[in-house]
Amino acid sequence: MAAPGWWSAPWEADDDNDPDAGWASVPDADGEAWPESAGAASLDDDAILKPLEAQFGQVRSRVRVRDLAEVFTHQREVDAMLDQIPDAFDGLDVKFLEPSCGSGNFLTEILRRKLRLVTKAACVSKEHYEHRLLRALASIYGVDISPENIAEARGRMAHVVLEHYQTDANTVEPTVGFLNAAALILGDNVVVGDTLNAADQVELCDWRPAPSGFFQRVWSRSLVPIEERDLFWAERVQDAEPVHYSALVAGIALVKPKRRTTRSSQ
Template structure:
């Protein structure tokens, strides 16, 4: 699902949970004033960068409400969103917040199942931008949303170190630098398909190959995991994993 460029920047306070989660703490100070629609005239000139107001972001996402979890379908957290010009992450931030609203300890318990469900929310959101500053800021804001959610839901409990590493691995593959118009054949995307036992099966493809199909990841590609990968192993296995033969990697 593709949307337009980013929104006004709404700084998100990050507290002690950032340390407890192991995620990098985002600096809200650099995000500029609330609802600012441009960062500078130079960026407007060089990048054609103008942000949309938050009310428009909310209104647009409200139009696709069935794409998000709800009281009637709380497990609907895996729908894929692709923002081809994500700016500083305004749509990405709100998409993630809406997905996480239905991920709670009360529903999933503490531990791997809870952490895996949060990762499923993060892994189904993609953003591409031509500015490295925007890519970095988008990742920061996604981290901040996760940190805020953990702080509100876990109270004094902490997540595993491997969870933080998995978040970083997913943000590294999903929020990326690129020109979606000129370089679609060189932009690599990784699908994270949730599997049993808190695992993922990843498939690699290029943006141009995916865009030729109705489904973002319907294009056939030989590059994929030969077996499910536990989320705690994502960071240590950035490339496709081989099948196991008698319990040993083939």
């Protein structure tokens, strides 16, 4: 499917930097490009969420809803709004940012629509398939002032990814590297922050996909308008060279940039 005309990828189709180019049906250690489990894969959301630190609770209370003046968007309205931009879902790496994401009503539907571009039938190997799933997840960002909302949004997005994997590739067991990478992406893309009063302190990671299952991470305070960036604003390249998704978690404690504390108006 062609990417939307108003968006262009930072690579040319089929060139050396195209993450979808050059894939071959290369056998894994067991001699199979698509190794299958004995039965249908059986996972729950914790398969992705356990690698995340248990920072936030999952309890929704009327007091919290009142204090944060939360407004919940019905699925009908979510669908109606996203239906206005159908071509935004023609490109796997088109980025979305929800600056007040709540518990993830828009994030989960955006993810579902993106995952329609990822099918086992169109991928030559499990590695190719998992990389495309992670690219879809890595292109979606959400910020909210409520830690409880962020925890819930992450959980719902994890459920959408696993549900797609189990439905579309139901005899294939996800790799540990995939599950850990998905947890890492959710932890860095869906974050607590105040986009109204402290957007300059919201730091997000740009997951730049590369061929053969790799990503290169670049951090920036991307919510700050260009004209408001001062001398101290700068992108920071975390990975000098692209890293395979299965190894993203292994080196995270050594090279992840230290984040500034985000102010909250709560």
